[in-house]
Amino acid sequence: MTDLAERLRTGLPDDAVMTDPDVTAAYARDMASLCDAGAPAVVVLPRTVEQVQHVMRTATELRVPVVPQGARTGLSGAANASDGCIVLSLVRMDRVLEIDTVNRTAVVEPGVVNAVLSRAVAEHGLYYPPDPSSWEQCTIGGNIGTGSGGLCCVKYGVTAEYVLGLEVVLADGRLLRTGRRTAKGVAGYDLTRLFVGSEGTLGIVVKAVLALRPAPRAQLALAAEFPSNATACEAICAIMSAGHVPSLLELMDRTTIRAVNDMTRMGLPQTTEALLLAAFDTPDPAADLAALGELCTAAGATTVVPAEDPAESELLLQARRMGLPALERITGATMIDDVAVPRSRLAAMLDGVAAIAEKYDLVIGVCAHAGDGNTHPVVCFDAHEPDATRRARASFDEIMALGLELGGTITGEHGVGVLKKDWLARELGPVGVELQRGIKQVFDPLGLLNPGKLF
Known part of the structure; x- marks a missing residue:
């Protein structure tokens, strides 16, 4: 470890290389519960592309695994350290390099916080739509790594739709440029999309060209109460079938509502x-x-309450943003599922989760990006009780299986990481896994980048 640290310091400032075990332990994991994490040998915090290249060249020469990290707000263990690894934290590479109002693009480093970028482009009358719940802390690099979404996905889409081009440091230290700055471009394989959602297993994103939109008008919201999941989901199907394009369409079940209250x-x-x-x-x-309110009433809503102004709308939406913190407060530990199903199967998903919660005698609340079928069942349990932990794991697996049975996917926006890698194999099948491993081999033949993640 001493030799590794000294080699790293030849191309990094002293304060960018940390080996104190008490310090490195703080970088060992993200926010996912019950995911294994190792002890890093060293944590590095580069500020330049050249410094990242030096880290990767050193790692390749010494055959040391590298785990890239952003703000560690992830929920699948994708940023968890492996024993003896270099943790490559990109939070100091946090500059917004360019905002182009004509071409509606921004060029950023990976450590830029999502909310910082959003506010910076808003000063130019522009909008960066992807807005994960952790947008005040999460970084653009982490968003790209997990292919994250947010509350506005139903109208504006997810991170992958806004990444036009990347600069990526490969495992051997070479710099790869992908994509474009133009509105259109189909030259060659789409390597940019390949890196989005790759969770740091193919390369280190050091710069991103992002698409922007004109700033939207202030939104107005409503809240509609339903006597069952079935009636709520009937309303959702009616809204989408009628051709409405809401900027937000979110669902909270009874358990989540009570926790927020x-x-x-x-x-x-x-x-x-x-x-x-x-x-x-x-x-x-x-x-x-x-x-939309008329459709909700026709589907069985007992009450429909529209906001009168943007301030009142924000109060309504704050309730949804508080869903996860409120559920975490119940028992102190949670496992957060991220299953997306076809919109037409949302009711079956929610009712199935309720049955699983009853079967395992657990509190499981569900928040959902209803407009795109992305559900977040949150399993609440006491991590100090072995039996509660066992039941939580079992319920998590049953929820994943339910999602696949309903024609869905194991993750809509949180990624695979450590938490779901067994389930990724089930979703992709043997041929899919073989091809994905082959792609990994091309980019990272020594298997040094974020080992143990995805598969």
Whole structure:
């Protein structure tokens, strides 16, 4: 380890190489519960592309694994260290390098925080849509690594749709440029999309060219209460079938509503089984909300409450953002599923999760990006009780199996990491896994980049 640290210091400032075990331990894992993490040999915090290249050349020469990290807000263990690895933290590479209002692009380093970028482009009348719940902490590099989404995906899409080009340091230290800055471009294989969602297993993203949109109008929201998951999901299907394009369409089940009330005293309806939150940023959002409200009522909503202004809308949406923190507060430990299913199967997914919670005698709350079928069942348990931990793991696996049975996928935006790698093999099948491993071999023949993740 001493030799490794000294070799790294030949191309990095002294304060960018940390070996104190008390310090390196703080970089050992992300926010995923019950995922294995090793002890890093060293943590490095480069500021330049050349410094990242030096780290990778050193790692290749000495055959040391490298685990890239952003803000460690991930929920699948993708940023967890392996024993004896170099943790390559990119948080100091945090510059917004360029904002181009004509071409509607931004060029950023990987350590730029999502919210910082959003505010920077807003000053130019532009908008970067991907907005994960952790947007105040998570970094663009981490968003790219996991292919993250957010609350506005139903209208504006996910991270992959906004990454035009990348600069990537490969395992051997070479610098690869992918993609373009133009609005269109189909030259060669789409390596840019290949890196999005690759969780640091193919290379280290050191720069990204991102597409921007004109800033949207202020949105108006409504809340609709439903007596069952089935009626709420009937409304969702009706909304989408009618051609509406809300800027946000979110669902909270009864368990989540009660948890949010207990934490925030927001006064959400305690007796409702499901709460649907919808918003529009259209030229006439009030009219669109009225039409959507009629569909909700026809589907069986007991109450539909539209906000009167953007400030009131923000209060409604705050309830959804507090869903995960409120559920975490119940027992102190959670396992967060990330199963996406076809919209038409949402009711079956939610009812199935409720049955699993009853079977294992656990609290499992569900928040969902209803507009794209992405559910987040949150399994709450006492991590100090072995039996509770066993039941939590079993329930997690049953939820994953349910999602696949309903024609869904094991992850809509959180990634695979350590938590779901066994399930990735089930979803892809043997031929899919073989080809993905072959791609990994091309980019990382020594297997040094984020080992033990994905498969």
